[in-house]
Amino acid sequence: MPLVDMPLEKLKEYQGINPRPADFDVYWDRAIAEMRAVDPQVELIPSEFQTPQAECFDLYFTGVRGARIHAKYVRPRNVNEPHPAVVLFHGYTGNAGDWNDKLAYASLGFSVLAMDCRGQGGSSEDTGGVKGTTHQGHIIRGLDDHPDNLLFRHIYLDTAQLAGIALELPEVDPERVYAAGGSQGGALTIACAALEPRVKKLAPVFPFLCDYKRTWEMDLAKDAYQELRTFFRHFDPLHEREDEIFEKLGYIDLQYLADRIRGDVLMFVGLMDTICPPSTQFAAYNKMIAPKQVVIYPDFGHEHLPGSTDKTIQFFLG
Numbered sequence: 001m002p003l004v005d006m007p008l009e010k011l012k013e014y015q016g017i018n019p020r021p022a023d024f025d026v027y028w029d030r031a032i033a034e035m036r037a038v039d040p041q042v043e044l045i046p047s048e049f050q051t052p053q054a055e056c057f058d059l060y061f062t063g064v065r066g067a068r069i070h071a072k073y074v075r076p077r078n079v080n081e082p083h084p085a086v087v088l089f090h091g092y093t094g095n096a097g098d099w100n101d102k103l104a105y106a107s108l109g110f111s112v113l114a115m116d117c118r119g120q121g122g123s124s125e126d127t128g129g130v131k132g133t134t135h136q137g138h139i140i141r142g143l144d145d146h147p148d149n150l151l152f153r154h155i156y157l158d159t160a161q162l163a164g165i166a167l168e169l170p171e172v173d174p175e176r177v178y179a180a181g182g183s184q185g186g187a188l189t190i191a192c193a194a195l196e197p198r199v200k201k202l203a204p205v206f207p208f209l210c211d212y213k214r215t216w217e218m219d220l221a222k223d224a225y226q227e228l229r230t231f232f233r234h235f236d237p238l239h240e241r242e243d244e245i246f247e248k249l250g251y252i253d254l255q256y257l258a259d260r261i262r263g264d265v266l267m268f269v270g271l272m273d274t275i276c277p278p279s280t281q282f283a284a285y286n287k288m289i290a291p292k293q294v295v296i297y298p299d300f301g302h303e304h305l306p307g308s309t310d311k312t313i314q315f316f317l318g
Helices: 024-036 100-107 151-168 184-195 212-217 223-235 242-252 277-287 308-317
Strands: 045-046 054-062 068-076 083-089 111-115 170-183 201-206 264-270 292-299
Touching: 024 184, 024 242, 024 308, 054 100, 054 151, 068 151, 068 170, 083 151, 083 184, 083 292, 100 111, 111 151, 151 170, 151 184, 151 242, 170 184, 170 308, 184 264, 201 223, 201 308, 212 223, 212 242, 212 277, 223 242, 264 308
Parallel strands: 083 111, 083 170, 170 201, 201 264, 264 292
Antiparallel strands: 045 054, 054 068, 068 111
16 A cells, blocks of 8 residues: 555554654643633524524634634424534635535534634634634744644634533533544544533544644645745744744644543544645644544545545444
């Protein structure tokens, strides 16, 4: 079989090479405390899009640093008992998508909360100096500032805050709150379940934002990781700060949050992935101590993995 990364037996042992900051746990404990101090001021606005089987709302809440975060909220009609909910996350620079692709879950009796990442292609705010959006460049956002100002720190906290909102909804069974997404959405699925460990099941698909230095050393700092190369070219052309930069990126490296997950994990990996290399994904997977399983697609890259959505739904249905 052709390889773009390590052989599978080595992937299953790989532990990552990006440096982990010495104060990593203190950093995230402080971040969670900041999140919990925010009054989310949740607002539900009925959407013009409605169906006989599901109610649809635009949900807004206030995240850290005062940003109003938007999510699409779909809940099944005429379901009187508390029911499961799934929190969905989208790919880099994207958005929560159309209403219709949430209806499959609603037809099964799930509520669905699909978040727009702040400053990307949806309706969530980016409050970093201007009102409005930035769309991309988020990996490097804050690298020349205090680590508490890394933009992905705030986005990770948004995922946990939204899951916490889901857990408190009166129509939702707090023992059946799940998370899912692919690429950046897979990364945010991991972040969500790590920072809100009451999430019971999670299904990340080829997660982004893991083991940055490995991606760099494989010469794959392009496509989704292009901004790493751009940052060095513009702001550190001689790589005099390389160690410092990768250590700071370690604060938002999901391999080091993975051991906080307590829910059951079903992860999907394509071994031909040149966007989010398999080894970077396994760096996170191998650190998970919760019950876990990985579904491997030997001939697939960063693309739709046939059957992955069906397997995810069956996983959530138990």
